[in-house]
Amino acid sequence: MTSSPTVKISNLCHYYGEGDLRKQVLFDISLTIPPGQIVILMGPSGSGKTTLLTLIGALRSLQQGSLQVLGQELAGSSKQKLVQLRQKIGFIFQSHNLFFALTARQNVMLSTDMHPQRGDRERAAEILARLGLKERIDYHPHALSGGQRQRVAIARALVNQPPLILADEPTAALDRQTGRDVVTLMRQMAEEQGTTVLMVTHDNRILDVADRVINLVDGALEFDVSPLELLSGATATGAGHWSPPQTAAAPTFPPLGVTADSLGA
Numbered sequence: 001m002t003s004s005p006t007v008k009i010s011n012l013c014h015y016y017g018e019g020d021l022r023k024q025v026l027f028d029i030s031l032t033i034p035p036g037q038i039v040i041l042m043g044p045s046g047s048g049k050t051t052l053l054t055l056i057g058a059l060r061s062l063q064q065g066s067l068q069v070l071g072q073e074l075a076g077s078s079k080q081k082l083v084q085l086r087q088k089i090g091f092i093f094q095s096h097n098l099f100f101a102l103t104a105r106q107n108v109m110l111s112t113d114m115h116p117q118r119g120d121r122e123r124a125a126e127i128l129a130r131l132g133l134k135e136r137i138d139y140h141p142h143a144l145s146g147g148q149r150q151r152v153a154i155a156r157a158l159v160n161q162p163p164l165i166l167a168d169e170p171t172a173a174l175d176r177q178t179g180r181d182v183v184t185l186m187r188q189m190a191e192e193q194g195t196t197v198l199m200v201t202h203d204n205r206i207l208d209v210a211d212r213v214i215n216l217v218d219g220a221l222e223f224d225v226s227p228l229e230l231l232s233g234a235t236a237t238g239a240g241h242w243s244p245p246q247t248a249a250a251p252t253f254p255p256l257g258v259t260a261d262s263l264g265a
């Protein structure tokens, strides 16, 4: 049985600004992601990663090209259809938007509120425990560290077992082991439930979790390879940095671990 792709992008272009200030930020992007695949999206600061992620998540209006997500064409879709689509997607963004009046467990349960079921409390507790927050289930966000809050937000995005997860630097605030726990959980969801994951990261320690690594440079896709291909052409040049793969197909690979600050963006 062939299953239709979770994400199918054809000739997508995107622009910010109006009139003379109009600036193109995404150039003729075409990309197909089948169900159950974990794709890591890399690229220098300002290359358009977040813009692409928010377009796929129907959080930003499509301007040009075709974008199909979970079987739905976003071009010309009604507002109501877009809202319904967003509800099927697990979003993990850096601003975690937790409710400070609620405990960790209640924050996670918020995303199950649409269809409350018996077992929600247990499910919320279980996923928090898997992310190392067993002892913190009844804490409020003000009593949690930044990394712990990030994990609550991750638990909230995953608890409903969405078919598509869009994550923007989900492990940036986490230590090595916790970051590993998060991606291991995503890997397991991909294998067991066919969850598709598109994740922006600069974290080379989690590259191996991906089926594919895509690099976006100045708004255009520069390469699309397996982590093995990437790592086999790469050599460690210092903590957290890899050299570019020495192949013609892989032109400028950004220094991993690069941050907006370090680029002055």
Ligand SMILES: Nc1ncnc2c1ncn2[C@@H]1O[C@H](COP(=O)(O)OP(=O)(O)OP(=O)(O)O)[C@@H](O)[C@H]1O
Residues within 6 Å of the ligand: 016, 017, 025, 043, 044, 045, 046, 047, 048, 049, 050, 051, 052, 260, 265
């Ligand atoms: N709302 C906006 N209005 C105008 N320009 C924007 C807007 N959002 C982003 N941009 C510009 O679009 C380009 C792509 O931004 P985007 O946030 O997608 O980059 P990114 O790859 O996610 O970068 P980073 O790694 O720093 O998060 C940048 O040049 C940015 O300045």
Ligand SMILES: [Mg+2]
Residues within 6 Å of the ligand: 049, 050, 051, 168
């Ligand atoms: Mg970004």
